[in-house]
Amino acid sequence: MMIKQCMSRKAWDLPFLAVPGEVAALRRIVRTHLELWGLSDHVGAAQICVTELVANVIRHVGVGTPTTLAVAMNDTDLRIEVHDPDRSALPTLLSVPKTAESGRGLTLVTAVSDRWGVIPTETGKTTWCELGTDLSHTDGHVDSPQVHRAEAVLTLYGQAGSSAAATRLELVGVEEAAITLIADLLHWFRAHGRDPDTALDRAQMHFESRGDAVG
Incomplete structure (x- = not known):
């Protein structure tokens, strides 16, 4: 019998300024962490979520907004959060054509994640999403x-x-x-x-x- 609980997946967060040039770096950081967590199969979906949630801050709160990306495990689900200081600009899922060049960010997040939502906080708001994994334990390995x-x-x-x-x-x-x-x-x-x-x-x-x- 081998180890079932063998991966240390410590929650982490990263403050940054919401500018377009930061998105590529955030995607690389997420990829690196998920590979270290043994969750390589979820990198693509996680990067889409990060890209769209950050783009939402840039578009609706403002370029240069102090923002924080947080990634953690919620039981066996991967949770991604983006914190920004504006409680008024709440993300909304819009019905837009597939050919539209904008307004489809949360549609993409809905498509690749299992759930998402917005939580008002004392300092602003948190937009989050969760991706299900096939882990049997929070700190277990991927079954295959x-x-x-x-x-x-x-x-x-x-x-x-x-x-x-x-x-x-x-x-x-x-x-x-x-x-x-x-x-x-x-x-x-x-x-x-x-x-x-x-x-x-x-x-x-x-x-x-x-x-x-x-x-």
Whole structure:
């Protein structure tokens, strides 16, 4: 049995000025954090939400508005919040044609998130949205057939190495076991006259083809 609660997803926030030039940097920061959280599959949707919520502040509150982006886990849902100081300019979902060049921001947020809303605060308002994940715990890993197969192999590998290794559930110990397994597999390729670098390249291609790597 492998670790189920193994990812530290500490909430974070980032103050910034709401100007168009900040959006690209915010998207990169969100991508980096979600990849570290093991939530790469949700990067695209999260970036859309951040882009549109910040654009809403720029458009309806004003360029240069002091704003804060906050990202956290709400149980197993990913929560994104944008805080701004204006309580009067409340975001509204508009019915606009698909060909419209503006006014579709919250329509996009509605499409890619599970829910969104606006909360007036003492200092302004918070516009938030949540994206559902397939996590079983707030600090658990993403479930997938690939992950389950890897855990089954690592469990057997640990048992073959030592009985103590099979009962050590610390993430660092399992990570080291995974690295040792990869190294041993490369030795296996070399012993059978195969190029380890070619094997790594092919494995990377399989990994990226599933969509785990986000550009």
